[in-house]
Amino acid sequence: MSVQAPIVTVDGPSGSGKGTICKLLAQRFGWHLLDSGALYRVLGLAAEHHGVDLADEDALEVLAAHLDVQFKSSAESEGVQVVLEGEEVTAAIRTETCSQAASVVAAIGKVRAALLERQRAFAEEPGLVADGRDMGTVVFPQADVKIFLTASAEERANRRYKQLMHKDTGASLQQVLDDIKARDDRDMNRAVAPLKPAKDALVLDSTVLTIDEVLERVVQEVNSKTSS
Numbered sequence: 001m002s003v004q005a006p007i008v009t010v011d012g013p014s015g016s017g018k019g020t021i022c023k024l025l026a027q028r029f030g031w032h033l034l035d036s037g038a039l040y041r042v043l044g045l046a047a048e049h050h051g052v053d054l055a056d057e058d059a060l061e062v063l064a065a066h067l068d069v070q071f072k073s074s075a076e077s078e079g080v081q082v083v084l085e086g087e088e089v090t091a092a093i094r095t096e097t098c099s100q101a102a103s104v105v106a107a108i109g110k111v112r113a114a115l116l117e118r119q120r121a122f123a124e125e126p127g128l129v130a131d132g133r134d135m136g137t138v139v140f141p142q143a144d145v146k147i148f149l150t151a152s153a154e155e156r157a158n159r160r161y162k163q164l165m166h167k168d169t170g171a172s173l174q175q176v177l178d179d180i181k182a183r184d185d186r187d188m189n190r191a192v193a194p195l196k197p198a199k200d201a202l203v204l205d206s207t208v209l210t211i212d213e214v215l216e217r218v219v220q221e222v223n224s225k226t227s228s
């Protein structure tokens with residue numbers, strides 16, 4: 001039996017539903033939640049605030065190593081509050097510009113290395129649910145359960161478009177699909193930690209599954225692998 005806190009990794013492209021599944025899983029088991037994408041988003045935003053060019057890899061590495069970010073769970077906002085240098089940026093890091101900036105800085109090996117230990121520190125009792133692109137392949141290769149959640153690009157664009165409609169951004173479905181494909185392309189084809197399922201991951205396609213169906217399948221997997 002493992003003496004360390006159990007770890008469940010959930011990797012996959014944006015819009016696959018992994019954020020929602022991870023939140024629900026963490027609630028269900030009462031475990032910690034690592035939203036690793038938020039770290040890359042915060043770094044993208046910090047670069048903008050400090051006027052750091054996204055092509056300046058050395059400056060981004062320094063920024064990543066000294067990133068003053070806190071993740072606070074609060075009872076009222078049922079998620080995690082993200083605070084960068086004392087300023088609440090929970091909503092600010094969710095813009096499309098920030099998504100694209102995140103995927104640019106995330107393609108830099110030195111930046112990923114600078115953020116590695118910070119992510120591993122989240123693995124504490126009673127357990128961790130880790131949401132990202134390389135959780136099962138690079139950050140927690142020893143994880144007890146590895147899930148790779150995917151869905152067709154069209155379905156993921158549809159989901160994102162519906163979310164954006166409430167925010168009145170004026171983005172068309174085609175634009176959302178193009179952005180998703182651009183980000184997929186960058187995430188899957190980069191040299192360091194490309195998005196791909198770990199060899200021992202359970203691959204789930206959520207295109208035709210409801211959130212409840214995905215959740216139940218993952219809970220089954222966690223129970224069967226961690227109850228000993």
Ligand code: C5P
Pocket residue numbers: 014036037038040041099102103104106107131132133134135183187
């Ligand atoms: O998951 P989220 O959409 O918030 O992630 C934003 C971007 O951060 C992704 O498009 C990806 O480029 C990057 N990312 C990553 N590795 C992770 C999590 C996110 O490269 N573990």
